[in-house]
Amino acid sequence: xxxxxxxxxxxxxxxxxxxxxxxxxxxxxxxxxxxxxxxxxxxxxxxxxxxxxxxxxxxxxxxxxxxxxxxxxxxxxxxxxxxxxxxxxxxxxxxxxxxxxxxxxxxxxxxxxxxxxxxxxxxxxxxxxxxxxxxxxxxxxxxxxxxxxxxxxxxxxxxxxxxxxxxxxxxxxxxxxxxxxxxxxxxxxxxxxxxxxxxxxxxxxxxxxxxxxxxxxxxxxxxxxxxxxxxxxxxxxxxxxxxxxxxxxxxxxxxxxxxxxxxxxxxxxxxxxxxxxxxxxxxxxxxxxxxxxxxxxxxxxxxxxxxxxxxxxxxxxxxxxxxxxxxxxxxxxxxxxxxxxxxxxxxxxxxxxxxxxxxxxxxxxxxxxxxxxxxxxxxxxxxxxxxxxxxxxxxxxxxxxxxxxxxxxxxxxxxxxxxxxxxxxxxxxxxxxxxxxxxxxxxxxxxxxxxxxxxxxx
Ligand SMILES: Cc1ncc(COP(=O)(O)O)c(C=O)c1O
Numbered sequence: 001x002x003x004x005x006x007x008x009x010x011x012x013x014x015x016x017x018x019x020x021x022x023x024x025x026x027x028x029x030x031x032x033x034x035x036x037x038x039x040x041x042x043x044x045x046x047x048x049x050x051x052x053x054x055x056x057x058x059x060x061x062x063x064x065x066x067x068x069x070x071x072x073x074x075x076x077x078x079x080x081x082x083x084x085x086x087x088x089x090x091x092x093x094x095x096x097x098x099x100x101x102x103x104x105x106x107x108x109x110x111x112x113x114x115x116x117x118x119x120x121x122x123x124x125x126x127x128x129x130x131x132x133x134x135x136x137x138x139x140x141x142x143x144x145x146x147x148x149x150x151x152x153x154x155x156x157x158x159x160x161x162x163x164x165x166x167x168x169x170x171x172x173x174x175x176x177x178x179x180x181x182x183x184x185x186x187x188x189x190x191x192x193x194x195x196x197x198x199x200x201x202x203x204x205x206x207x208x209x210x211x212x213x214x215x216x217x218x219x220x221x222x223x224x225x226x227x228x229x230x231x232x233x234x235x236x237x238x239x240x241x242x243x244x245x246x247x248x249x250x251x252x253x254x255x256x257x258x259x260x261x262x263x264x265x266x267x268x269x270x271x272x273x274x275x276x277x278x279x280x281x282x283x284x285x286x287x288x289x290x291x292x293x294x295x296x297x298x299x300x301x302x303x304x305x306x307x308x309x310x311x312x313x314x315x316x317x318x319x320x321x322x323x324x325x326x327x328x329x330x331x332x333x334x335x336x337x338x339x340x341x342x343x344x345x346x347x348x349x350x351x352x353x354x355x356x357x358x359x360x361x362x363x364x365x366x367x368x369x370x371x372x373x374x375x376x377x378x379x380x381x382x383x384x385x386x387x388x389x390x391x392x393x394x395x396x397x398x399x400x401x402x403x404x405x406x407x408x409x410x411x412x413x414x415x416x417x418x419x420x421x422x423x424x425x426x427x428x429x430x431x432x433x434x435x436x437x438x439x440x441x442x443x444x445x446x447x448x449x450x451x452x453x454x455x456x457x458x
């Protein structure tokens with residue numbers, strides 16, 4: 001018997017346009033209304049607790065209920081609730097945050113530009129790449145390489161780079177500046193007998209061939225995520241970034257590092273590029289920059305890019321690109337406090353200590369009858385559910401096995417994220433304790449077992 005919707009659920013369904021949601025399932029189940037959170041748990045309007053194994057949307061690194069951040073926001077609102085950086089204005093929180101990001105960046109950073117979301121920051125990156133190419137007299141360099149299954153956001157330009165069909169269908173996207181490269185996923189893409197390193201070399205050779213076909217002097221940049229998040233939470237094969245970086249360097253193609261998920265400790269180091277061993281020319285950060293307590297994102301540019309952008313801006317009378325809320329003082333103050341907390345509490349060291357426990361339980365799921373691949377790095381990872389473990393055959397997408405698994409997991413008190421290809425991502429708050437990791441996998445396994453029963457029942 002279907003349970004009748006609560007009043008809140010009915011109001012939701014009459015008024016909220018739900019993104020990233022299977023609407024057929026939603027009409028059946030109604031929304032899960034969350035009322036409050038504490039630590040790694042959130043609490044539903046139905047009185048139930050849920051272990052939030054996705055940090056919300058890969059973002060709440062410090063978990064819920066962090067009082068210091070709430071106090072910082074309130075204090076800054078009282079002092080200077082709004083300030084901007086247009087027309088030469090400035091304010092201390094914006095300056096201090098830019099300085100801090102320059103200090104902790106894993107590559108030489110000239111200056112920092114602020115936006116509000118990952119998508120806005122990535123759109124800004126694309127514009128800066130074009131702006132710099134024009135300024136250098138390389139006006140043909142307009143194409144941007146992004147990979148299959150990449151996720152770089154949803155605004156028009158960043159959605160074009162996103163390599164997932166669902167984000168293009170019915171939107172007249174992608175724009176034609178996009179060049180699509182192969183997704184580095186050894187489980188699916190590696191050939192029989194090929195090592196991870198050999199697979200990486202092959203991908204680099206394919207990338208070079210593609211660059212030569214397109215014309216190297218038509219390509220401005222390549223966007224990457226250290227670990228592809230929304231596309232499947234896939235760990236790249238060994239040697240991948242070393243191999244593709246060499247190709248990009250050879251043709252003067254800039255490497256834009258989208259650290260919206262991996263930035264600030266997620267992979268065990270401050271930045272994903274340190275874990276995966278590559279050197280970007282510019283970087284996008286968001287989400288954990290403020291532990292998602294307030295919206296803020298940033299673009300960190302190399303000194304060389306800043307120099308050329310400022311030269312061009314001087315020549316044409318200004319840098320005509322920014323948002324009303326670029327470097328919003330409340331967001332900047334909260335982000336600064338977040339970075340201070342990470343340092344004071346050694347949050348990234350905690351990730352390195354807890355990750356082996358998380359990864360051991362995650363990888364053990366490879367023995368589950370439903371699971372083809374189970375892998376991760378730091379505190380991010382995924383399982384992929386398959387119809388046949390031997391042949392790696394996927395379930396029919398119309399069966400909605402991933403979505404159903406997400407639903408069974410919720411029944412077991414854990415929030416996970418079903419992704420394309422029946423992959424289920426896990427990305428808990430960085431502050432999760434060892435006991436909570438145990439609780440996470442106990443609940444997840446119960447959700448998986450229920451999914452298996454449901455699959456077997458046809
Ligand atoms: C790697 C990556 N880039 C960009 C974005 C877009 O960020 P936003 O949703 O804040 O626009 C996301 C969002 O999940 C992301 O994971």
